[in-house]
Amino acid sequence: xxxxxxxxxxxxxxxxxxxxxxxxxxxxxxxxxxxxxxxxxxxxxxxxxxxxxxxxxxxxxxxxxxxxxxxxxxxxxxxxxxxxxxxxxxxxxxxxxxxxxx
Amino acid sequence: xxxxxxxxxxxxxxxxxxxxxxxxxxxxxxxxxxxxxxxxxxxxxxxxxxxxxxxxxxxxxxxxxxxxxxxxxxxxxxxxxxxxxxxxxxxxxxxxxxxxxxxxxxxxxxxxxxxxxxxxxxxxxxxxxxxxxxxxxxxxxxxxxxxxxxxxxxxxxxxxxxxxxxxxxxxxxxxxxxxxxxxxxxxxxxxxxxxxxxxxxxxxxxxxxxxxxxxxxxxxxxxxxxxxxxxxxxxxxxxxxxxxxxxxxxxxxxxxxxxxxxxxxxxxxxxxxxxxxxxxxxxxxxxxxxxxxxxxxxxxxxxxxxxxxxxxxxxxxxxxxxxxxxxxxxxxxxxxxxxxxxxxxxxxxxxxxxxxxxxxxxxxxxxxxxxxxxxxxxxxxxxxxxxxxxxxxxxxxxxx
Amino acid sequence: xxxxxxxxxxxxxxxxxxxxxxxxxxxxxxxxxxxxxxxxxxxxxxxxxxxxxxxxxxxxxxxxxxxxxxxxxxxxxxxxxxxxxxxxxxxxxxxxxxxxxxxxxxxxxxxxxxxxxxxxxxxxxxxxxxxxxxxxxxxxxxxxxxxxxxxxxxxxxxxxxxxxxxxxxxxxxxxxxxxxxxxxxxxxxxxxxxxxxxxxxxxxxxxxxxxxxxxxxxxxxxxxxxxxxxxxxxxxxxxxxxxxxxxxxxxxxxxxxxxxxxxxxxxxxxxxxxxxxxxxxxxxxxxxxxxxxxxxxxxxxxxxxxxxxxxx
Numbered sequence: 001x002x003x004x005x006x007x008x009x010x011x012x013x014x015x016x017x018x019x020x021x022x023x024x025x026x027x028x029x030x031x032x033x034x035x036x037x038x039x040x041x042x043x044x045x046x047x048x049x050x051x052x053x054x055x056x057x058x059x060x061x062x063x064x065x066x067x068x069x070x071x072x073x074x075x076x077x078x079x080x081x082x083x084x085x086x087x088x089x090x091x092x093x094x095x096x097x098x099x100x101x102x
Numbered sequence: 103x104x105x106x107x108x109x110x111x112x113x114x115x116x117x118x119x120x121x122x123x124x125x126x127x128x129x130x131x132x133x134x135x136x137x138x139x140x141x142x143x144x145x146x147x148x149x150x151x152x153x154x155x156x157x158x159x160x161x162x163x164x165x166x167x168x169x170x171x172x173x174x175x176x177x178x179x180x181x182x183x184x185x186x187x188x189x190x191x192x193x194x195x196x197x198x199x200x201x202x203x204x205x206x207x208x209x210x211x212x213x214x215x216x217x218x219x220x221x222x223x224x225x226x227x228x229x230x231x232x233x234x235x236x237x238x239x240x241x242x243x244x245x246x247x248x249x250x251x252x253x254x255x256x257x258x259x260x261x262x263x264x265x266x267x268x269x270x271x272x273x274x275x276x277x278x279x280x281x282x283x284x285x286x287x288x289x290x291x292x293x294x295x296x297x298x299x300x301x302x303x304x305x306x307x308x309x310x311x312x313x314x315x316x317x318x319x320x321x322x323x324x325x326x327x328x329x330x331x332x333x334x335x336x337x338x339x340x341x342x343x344x345x346x347x348x349x350x351x352x353x354x355x356x357x358x359x360x361x362x363x364x365x366x367x368x369x370x371x372x373x374x375x376x377x378x379x380x381x382x383x384x385x386x387x388x389x390x391x392x393x394x395x396x397x398x399x400x401x402x403x404x405x406x407x408x409x410x411x412x413x414x415x416x417x418x419x420x421x422x423x424x425x426x427x428x429x430x431x432x433x434x435x436x437x438x439x440x441x442x443x444x445x446x447x448x449x450x451x452x453x454x455x456x457x458x459x460x461x462x463x464x465x466x467x468x469x470x471x472x473x474x475x476x477x478x479x480x481x482x483x484x485x486x487x488x489x490x491x492x493x494x495x496x497x498x499x500x501x502x
Numbered sequence: 503x504x505x506x507x508x509x510x511x512x513x514x515x516x517x518x519x520x521x522x523x524x525x526x527x528x529x530x531x532x533x534x535x536x537x538x539x540x541x542x543x544x545x546x547x548x549x550x551x552x553x554x555x556x557x558x559x560x561x562x563x564x565x566x567x568x569x570x571x572x573x574x575x576x577x578x579x580x581x582x583x584x585x586x587x588x589x590x591x592x593x594x595x596x597x598x599x600x601x602x603x604x605x606x607x608x609x610x611x612x613x614x615x616x617x618x619x620x621x622x623x624x625x626x627x628x629x630x631x632x633x634x635x636x637x638x639x640x641x642x643x644x645x646x647x648x649x650x651x652x653x654x655x656x657x658x659x660x661x662x663x664x665x666x667x668x669x670x671x672x673x674x675x676x677x678x679x680x681x682x683x684x685x686x687x688x689x690x691x692x693x694x695x696x697x698x699x700x701x702x703x704x705x706x707x708x709x710x711x712x713x714x715x716x717x718x719x720x721x722x723x724x725x726x727x728x729x730x731x732x733x734x735x736x737x738x739x740x741x742x743x744x745x746x747x748x749x750x751x752x753x754x755x756x757x758x759x760x761x762x763x764x765x766x767x768x769x770x771x772x773x774x775x776x777x778x779x780x781x782x783x784x785x786x787x788x789x790x791x792x793x794x795x796x797x798x799x800x801x802x803x804x805x806x807x808x809x810x811x812x813x814x
Binding site: 003006034054056063075078081086088 | 505508509510511515517519521522523524526527529530531532534535538539562563564565566567568569570571698701727733734735736737738739
């Protein structure tokens with residue numbers, strides 16, 4: 001196996017290590033579920049949304065996905081719940097809702 | 103057609119860098135290396151060498167710049183000495199960890215303090231564990247040949263390690279001797295075209311130098327260690343090809359008049375030539391003495407060394423650096439360690455001298471051989487004997 | 503199907519995420535946002551040389567990477583030396599026909615530590631040698647990645663772990679080192695300040711800096727909720743306050759000519775900015791007044807430079 005086949009450090013054997021430990025798969029760290037970090041999640045009210053894109057633009061985590069219909073959807077797998085999108089939205093169309101344990 | 107020229111060793115190195123068609127040179131001047139970057143700058147300025155010449159503002163940046171150049175697949179070269187090698191120390195480890203085939207000429211110089219511009223091996227001894235392939239030159243021809251060899255070996259897909267080519271500062275770097283320069287066409291045949299598989303480019307956005315958690319650091323380092331040791335066949339192959347093409351043979355361990363020798367005097371670097379003179383003298387006097395040159399210092403050639411000393415009774419080892427508070431001279435202690443498990447191993451008598459440019463002449467070598475033979479017979483509890491120290495009686499050793 | 507660009511206002515912004523989702527920058531990190539926007543402004547024909555810091559640690563955990571651009575990190579103080587070798591080496595290879603000629607942006611990136619302290623020498627060297635590259639500094643005003651230790655970019659009065667507020671200390675007792683003027687003094691074609699709270703201003707400056715021939719330097723104020731002790735959703739707002747109080751003016755120096763790119767009508771009192779952050783909470787009214795005075799003087803000096811060396 002090669003290092004590029006792994007996403008978990010503890011699975012890599014010495015034989016798998018790439019030359020110079022170079023990581024050759026761009027963006028492979030996106031497997032990490034940083035959504036586990038959050039204590040609040042963004043909820044979008046489509047009625048108020050004007051599709052300005054500012055939430056998408058200001059997300060530090062690229063955790064807002066542009067949809068074909070022009071709306072934007074939080075990527076809950078990655079969203080850390082920082083609340084910047086809610087703070088920046090000019091129409092207050094996003095509210096942060098506390099995550100409750102399932 | 104090869105041609106016979108007369109060049110200073112520094113200029114011979116520069117000539118080799120030119121013939122290797124390097125893409126980038128980044129170096130900071132430091133005595134006694136200066137003639138190398140100066141000659142290279144001249145070659146670039148006159149259009150004799152088409153390379154980027156980056157006059158960096160420190161040695162740390164010199165190694166850092168060649169790291170960047172190597173990452174994008176450029177054939178790169180740097181050179182330094184003494185303090186410069188120390189200043190770039192952390193970057194030196196990165197070069198080998200990243201497996202970049204950088205070639206660096208080191209004009210061995212004593213480390214401060216006191217500041218000294220003269221030769222000893224304290225600078226290179228700080229680099230033992232850096233995972234670079236390291237070789238030593240004895241004369242101008244070797245200075246040229248080892249530099250050419252270094253590019254050929256470093257860039258081999260089965261190696262991909264950086265290489266230090268060591269020249270004794272002043273006593274080799276500034277010496278002018280005749281040497282043979284091969285034809286450019288032959289050098290082009292000897293050094294294959296370089297194509298770095300993982301070169302940074304937009305089409306292949308890889309990440310060089312990621313960080314390693316405890317879960318993975320060990321595996322990365324062991325992969326590197328195994329690969330360094332596994333590079334040995336190509337190291338030898340490079341010399342074999344050189345022998346076939348240019349008619350000059352080099353080996354990891356070279357013995358001179360070793361046939362039937364009971365005592366071998368062991369050196370690294372240009373003092374080997376003085377030692378060989380003394381071997382000639384002693385042989386004429388009927389003594390069974392030979393010389394052992396350690397050409398390949400890293401990866402250390404254990405098998406070759408053990409082979410070369412079979413049947414030898416005494417190894418007289420000259421170290422040109424002190425491992426303060428340690429088990430003796432660095433070379434002597436490594437040789438002892440290499441022979442620890444060998445039955446019927448030679449006695450090792452270590453001497454430390456030639457520090458900070460102090461000359462070691464033929465007479466001193468003769469003394470060391472005689473003294474070495476004496477101690478090997480009588481035994482001693484010395485770790486090593488420092489030589490030519492005012493205030494220290496001749497024959498006084500340092501105990502642990 | 504992922505769109506190629508996203509329309510935001512009158513701008514078409516590259517939709518590609520060059521800093522992949524799933525990185526480990528803190529919640530609400532201003533630097534992460536800045537990196538994301540900067541890379542969108544640079545585009546895919548970019549090679550990055552990055553210094554040790556939050557930027558590198560949060561984006562490159564073996565065996566995976568958050569980078570979708572060619573990227574190299576080696577050490578802390580040498581991003582500029584690394585990029586020098588990349589730029590000079592690749593250009594030499596193109597000139598010699600070893601690789602095809604093409605336009606590539608060479609960009610070095612580092613935090614305030616890796617730029618104004620340990621990295622200052624290699625930055626100065628690269629600027630002086632005139633390499634064709636852009637240097638982007640992520641200024642979160644301390645060595646944040648190692649735990650909020652002071653840097654020469656830490657502002658007067660801020661508490662850090664190595665210049666803490668205490669019985670005998672009011673935190674940082676030196677003024678922030680002026681990296682913008684230091685870089686401008688190297689006579690380079692383009693220097694600018696920027697902040698992710700003004701994303702279009704930031705991206706325009708990055709584009710400008712990366713396209714100019716020769717060295718360029720963009721100093722980005724990147725608010726850090728963790729080190730500045732601000733709520734994670736306040737990052738954009740606190741960046742705006744830095745600009746609106748005159749503490750961090752947004753301007754460009756093009757070939758020695760100065761120009762504001764964001765000009766607040768009247769400057770808000772610095773107290774609004776300082777009181778919003780935990781790292782300043784120990785400051786007395788006297789210290790705050792001192793800071794106000796210094797900011798006023800600095801802003802006046804800057805305006806004088808604008809007048810003396812106006813943009814064309």
